Amino acid sequence: MNLQQIRFLCAVVENNFSISEAANAAFTAQPVVSKHIKALEGEIGVEIFERRGKRLLGLTSAGAEAYAIAKRLNADALSLKALASDMTNAKEGVLTIATTHTQARYVLPRVVTQFGAKYPEVKLKLKQGNPKQCADWVAGSEADIAIATEALAAEPLLVTLPCYRWNRCVIAPPKHALAKEKVLSIEALGKFPLITYDNAFTGRSQIDRAFASAGVVPNVALTALDSDVIKTYVRLNVGVGILAEMAYDSKVDSDLKRLDASHLFAPSITRVGLRRNAFLRRFAYDFIVLFAPSLKRREIEEAVFGR
Numbered sequence: 001m002n003l004q005q006i007r008f009l010c011a012v013v014e015n016n017f018s019i020s021e022a023a024n025a026a027f028t029a030q031p032v033v034s035k036h037i038k039a040l041e042g043e044i045g046v047e048i049f050e051r052r053g054k055r056l057l058g059l060t061s062a063g064a065e066a067y068a069i070a071k072r073l074n075a076d077a078l079s080l081k082a083l084a085s086d087m088t089n090a091k092e093g094v095l096t097i098a099t100t101h102t103q104a105r106y107v108l109p110r111v112v113t114q115f116g117a118k119y120p121e122v123k124l125k126l127k128q129g130n131p132k133q134c135a136d137w138v139a140g141s142e143a144d145i146a147i148a149t150e151a152l153a154a155e156p157l158l159v160t161l162p163c164y165r166w167n168r169c170v171i172a173p174p175k176h177a178l179a180k181e182k183v184l185s186i187e188a189l190g191k192f193p194l195i196t197y198d199n200a201f202t203g204r205s206q207i208d209r210a211f212a213s214a215g216v217v218p219n220v221a222l223t224a225l226d227s228d229v230i231k232t233y234v235r236l237n238v239g240v241g242i243l244a245e246m247a248y249d250s251k252v253d254s255d256l257k258r259l260d261a262s263h264l265f266a267p268s269i270t271r272v273g274l275r276r277n278a279f280l281r282r283f284a285y286d287f288i289v290l291f292a293p294s295l296k297r298r299e300i301e302e303a304v305f306g307r
Contacts, residue, residue: 003077005040008033009048009070014140017049017056071157075141075275095284096125098134098143101226103270106246108147111291119283130200130225138273144284146273147291150205153271159303160271163292167262168207169248171234171241178240179257186214186264193221193239195230206265207242231256274304 008022012033015021019037023030041048048063049056059067099108104126112124127134127143131151137143139157146152152160170189172178181188190211197204211218221239224230227247234241234256241256248258272288272295274280285297 001040001043003073005036005043006070006073006077008036009040009067010074010140012037012049012056013059013067014142017058019056071140075157075278091119091283092121093281093283094123094125095145095281095287096127096137096143097145097147097287098127098129098137099147100131100134100149101128101228102244102247103147104128105227106244106249107270108291111287114290115283115287118286122283130198132200135273138275141275144274144278144280145288147270148273149268149270151200152273155273157276158273159276159306160273161292161295161300161303163270163272163295165267165269167245167267168265169243169245170259170261171231171243171248171253171256172259173234173237174255174257176240176257178259181259184259184261184264186210186216189240189242189264190214190216190218193219194242195222195224195233195239196220196242197230197244198223198225206268210265274300277305280304 008026011022011026012019015025019033020030023033026033037048044066046062046066047060048066050058050060050063097108108126115122115124127137129137131146131148132154134143134146134148135152135155135158138146139155146158147163152158170178170184178184178188178192196207199205208218219239222233224233227243230241230243231247231253233239242261245262248256250258272292280300285300288300289295289297
């Protein structure tokens, strides 16, 4: 058994069980991947994949266990590489952040600017997706740090730390009937078509829970994957928007009326997610602290390594 076999196993699963796509991702040929997979199955004595002819359909029950172990081994191998890099050149390398559109668009620019000034030789990559995708990318060693809300905590291979608390606002055209409300209510919101985040995004469960508690069925006319799309369709009078408060810019969005909704919805907490027992380079710790100054390196290490 060798690390190449482990990497190919992970690559096949993470590329929807396509050997050709896994080979492309690993910069090798399809027969090479197939050969290593068969060798690994022969060595451990179990079939990892369910097959139909030459096509891989999924993991067997034993294969699911093997993949879980392989992910941990692959992550540990990457940690060893990161350790070696940190010892030889602490200020060069690549840092991949998995995050949502709202964080990337409205929160991270300040952090990225400060980080770039401190580490000009570090290549920073942003992968945007929903919270579940962000968690999967870090768990699968495709990213170093996840920054999102909610779903990060559901991934068993991650530890998460709270960064900051936030709530929502409602946006509408200035002459909209809701703009006349002195104190916004769920009942008032329920009278109009709503535009808000997709179910996988940015605290959507808090919105659904508030309507359910009030006994009001929301008329969700449109869901979107990012805040800018929500604002675009509010401007087109498709509906009233429910938005993360940090996504409203009083200058850029001056043509929209902002209504406070913090009393309607429970607050959400943005969290940073890291692989358990993964070695983080020094510049990765610095990025986290720039993003969430309340966190300290020792506190992060204790969480990652379960101390």
